[in-house]
Amino acid sequence: MHYMPFIQTHYSSMKINRPSSAVRGLLALVVCCQLVSAASSKPNIIWIFSDDHSFQTIGAYGGRYQKLNPTPHIDRIANEGMRFDRCYVTNSICAPSRAVLLTGKHSHLNGKRTNHDTFDQDQMNFAKILQTKGYETAMIGKIHLKGKMQGFDYWDVLPGQGKYNNPDFISEKGTTAHTGYVTDVITDKSLTWLKSQHNKDKPFMLMIHHKAPHRHWAPAKRHMNKYEDITIPEPPNLFDDYQGRGSPARTQDMSIEKSMHLLGDLKVNKKGSKNLQYAKRNAYYQKHKPTGKDLVRWKYQLYLKDYLRCIWAVDEGVGRILDYLKESGLEEDTIVMYCSDQGFYMGEHGWFDKRFMYEESFRTPLLVRWPGKIKPGSVNTDMVQNIDFAETFLDLAGVDPPEDMQGESIVPLMKGKTPADWRKSIYYHYYAYPGFWHSVKRHEGVSEKRFKLIRFYGKDVIDGEEWEFYDLQKDPSEMKSEYLNPEYEGEIRRLKKEMQRLRTYYQVPDDA
């Protein structure tokens, strides 16, 4: 508010007790213009957040699906901005990840360790702070946290997981039914808010949260036959035998072979289905009755195709948002970020789903475009984590974060100026066992760029505790734990100490 001293000094220098109405009018205009200018100097933020979107299926990240060109619009954010190659989550599962996003705190402090824990909406979140600093805030789509949203001037969210077709939405006004495909409805609502609902005198934070491509992978009708005549490349470890690791990898319930359902997930056996794609699957299955590896390969193809088809609508939605920013002249003043709530297995280790601290689910995509501030086409390889997002949003808005948020702003990284003391290690903790889904044992761990140490513990873990250690440089697919290899004894001892340091730093309770 630097204009106030200026005005007071100006009065005293003029030696008048009460300015004339003309002067008062002029001063009001000056103040008003400065307020608008102060507001407009703060950037808008659009945060696009999909659910379970793996970095492997984003074109900008390269990899085996790149030739399929799965995400031309999402790639625009990377091409015109920055790709983060080491963005990780604290706890690889939907609702806990969203709680971290809002609070900037690990699960043990924000209280949302598993999908079934209650999230206290009354606690501090970054959006509440942005509101007090002149930002208009909006949340549209999937949040997967019960209770009224707080900190958002406008919120219109899916109940729970939401539905792919004709979804309900919950807002301040109650529940409303919608017709159409969920990804399109979320994009439409976001564009409507941008075009006609928000207060154009304020900078804004718009969070566009897609349901897709979450299980059960129901694509939009217009994408149903995409990739039809293509064979999707398989990961080299689709038929992992799990011999290189401890019992948790062997005893999970998230394999394409055993846990992916022909009917519920892949819509096979939908007799009389009006959907030609599903009817075709059923006809193939009835005729060939694939078994063993043939069945896994066939399921993998159906899974990947449905997943990529779901991504296609998300990507189109991103394209529509980016096009609108350009048309409306908002592009220069608006930061666009694309991210997912965690990574996902695209058949690596024979799996789908997430949860494990192995790279595919531990890592998540992060792309950021900020015209004039981020160098187009740049890549960052520093270790960032989803606890950083809340503080990053606040930093972008020029606001100091509260003391108890646990991340770091990544704004300096966006500007190509990583602080010398930037973190070299990341702490992870997954809690959802025993649970309803997928049977992944509780574990915590520490990861650096090269080495990763994981401690599985608790119920159904052999002797109550099993350790794994990976050299990501030699074994990027994490096929063999080197925990018992004497060559790594020193590194393992060092990482155990580092994990203890991080537990203390992040205030992890001893019994968690």
Ligand SMILES: [Ca+2]
């Ligand atoms: Ca998720």
